[in-house]
Amino acid sequence: MPALLRPGRIIFGIGFIGLSILCILSKDFIVGRPPAWPATFTMSVSLGYITAVLLVLAAIAIIAIEQKGAAASLLIALFILVLSVPRHMVQFMNDWSNAYKTLALLGGTLIMAGSFLKDNAVVVPGWPVHEPLRKTMVTTGCLLVAVFFISSGYAHFKFADFVENFIPAYIPFRAFWTYFTGICLIAGGIGIVIPATRRPAAMLSGFMVLGWFLLLHIPRFIANTKDASDRLGLCESFIFVGIFFVLSVISVRHER
Numbered sequence: 232m233p234a235l236l237r238p239g240r241i242i243f244g245i246g247f248i249g250l251s252i253l254c255i256l257s258k259d260f261i262v263g264r265p266p267a268w269p270a271t272f273t274m275s276v277s278l279g280y281i282t283a284v285l286l287v288l289a290a291i292a293i294i295a296i297e298q299k300g301a302a303a304s305l306l307i308a309l310f311i312l313v314l315s316v317p318r319h320m321v322q323f324m325n326d327w328s329n330a331y332k333t334l335a336l337l338g339g340t341l342i343m344a345g346s347f348l349k350d351n352a353v354v355v356p357g358w359p360v361h362e363p364l365r366k367t368m369v370t371t372g373c374l375l376v377a378v379f380f381i382s383s384g385y386a387h388f389k390f391a392d393f394v395e396n397f398i399p400a401y402i403p404f405r406a407f408w409t410y411f412t413g414i415c416l417i418a419g420g421i422g423i424v425i426p427a428t429r430r431p432a433a434m435l436s437g438f439m440v441l442g443w444f445l446l447l448h449i450p451r452f453i454a455n456t457k458d459a460s461d462r463l464g465l466c467e468s469f470i471f472v473g474i475f476f477v478l479s480v481i482s483v484r485h486e487r
Contacts, residue, residue, distance in 0.1 A: 233480040233483075235434070235437075235476040235477070235479055236346065236476070236481075238476060239346075239437075239473045239475075239476030239477035239479075239480070240293055240294060240300070240343070240346070240473065240477060241294050241473070242470075242472050242476065243290075243293060243339070243470055243473030243474060243477065244290040244291065244293040244294035244473075245290070245294075245469065245473075246466045246467070246469035246470030246472075246473060247262075247286055247287075247289070247290040247293075247307065247466075248286070248287055248290045248291075249466035249469070250262050250286065250463075250466045250467075250470075251282075251283040251286035251287045251290070253459075253463060253466065254280075254283040254286065255280060255283045257279060257459070258275065258276040258279045258280070259275045259278070260275075260278055260282045260283075260310065260314045260315065261279075261463070262286075262310065262311055262314075262336060263315040263316075263319065263329060263330075263332055263336050263337075264326075264329040264332065264333070264463060265314070265315040265329075266318050266319065266321070266322045266325075266326065268318070282310055285306065285310070286307065286310070288303075289303035289304070289306050290303070297347060300343070300344075300346075300347035301344045301345075301347035301348050304340045304343040304344035304347065305340070305341075305344050308337055308340035308341060311333060311337045315333045316333055316334070316337065319333050327382070328382065328383070328386060331378055331379040331382045331383075332379055332467070334375045335375055335376045335378070335379030335380070335471075336467070336470065337372075337375055338371065338372035338373065338374065338375025338376045338379075339372060339375075339470065339471065339473075339474035340372075341368045341371055341372035341375075342368075342369055342372035342376070342474055342477060342481070343473075343474065344368060345365050345366075345368045345369040345372065345481060346477045346480070348365045348368075369478075369481065372478075373423045373424055373478070374424060376420070376423060376471075377420040377421065377424045378420070379420075380417070380419050380420030380436070381417050381421065383413075383416045384412075384413045384414065384415070384416030384417035384418075384420065385413070386413075387409055387410065387412060387413025387416065388410065388413050391406070391409050394409045394413075395409045397447070398447065399446070399447065399450055399451070402446065412439070415435075415436075415439055418432070419432050419435065419436035419439070422435075422436075423436070423478065426482075429478070429482040430479050430482040430483060431479075433475045433476075433478040433479035433482060434476075436475045437471075437472050437474075437475030437476045437478075437479060440468055440472050440475065441472045443468055444465070444468040444472060447468075448461070448464050448465045448468050449465065451464070451465075452464075452465045
């Protein structure tokens with residue numbers, strides 16, 4: 232098994248276990264930071280608890296039960312598609328950044344599922360998965376992640392002052408890093424869409440996000456463990472590291 236495949240799955244699973252804990256604390260399904268449910272919807276608490284438990288079980292399967300990894304990844308994808316994406320679409324223009332992030336997390340689960348599938352694998356009885364479908368899942372996942380990365384790179388230029396203030400004061404040349412990482416985000420997004428550059432783009436993007444996780448998200452979380460946004464950012468960044476590590480490995484297979 233290539234070096235980054237299992238670590239990527241473990242990182243991805245741990246990130247979703249963290250998100251499931253935040254779902255319990257928030258008493259809602261908050262993967263992708265969707266807008267609040269309408270006031271008339273009274274089942275958000277029960278939904279948050281139930282989906283959190285299922286997320287934990289799915290994450291454990293991804294980490295430890297290879298035969299169930301594809302089904303577990305697709306279960307998470309289903310939750311995001313049904314419980315987060317529609318809520319974002321209603322208020323897309325008010326929070327397009329998190330809407331794209333939600334789509335990227337959805338895409339990441341498709342990539343993760345594709346990493347477990349082999350030709351003629353059966354996830355649902357009677358529905359064997361063939362190579363063209365697996366490639367379509369991975370390609371779709373790459374497109375969704377790419378849209379988020381490119382839009383995030385654009386945001387580094389449009390909201391440069393905000394991004395610069397987000398960078399801890401102990402990091403020098405914050406203005407430079409704001410624009411440089413914006414360029415890297417755009418390049419990474421474009422790179423994972425092109426099959427010939429997918430592997431290096433995914434690997435470099437994975438290590439870039441890992442750097443942010445260590446240098447930005449952990450210190451911000453430690454400084455204020457009760458900040459909801461920083462707690463989510465900690466888990467989300469870790470998940471994307473796992474997605475990119477896995478993508479960098481399976482890209483070799485899918486390019487053949």
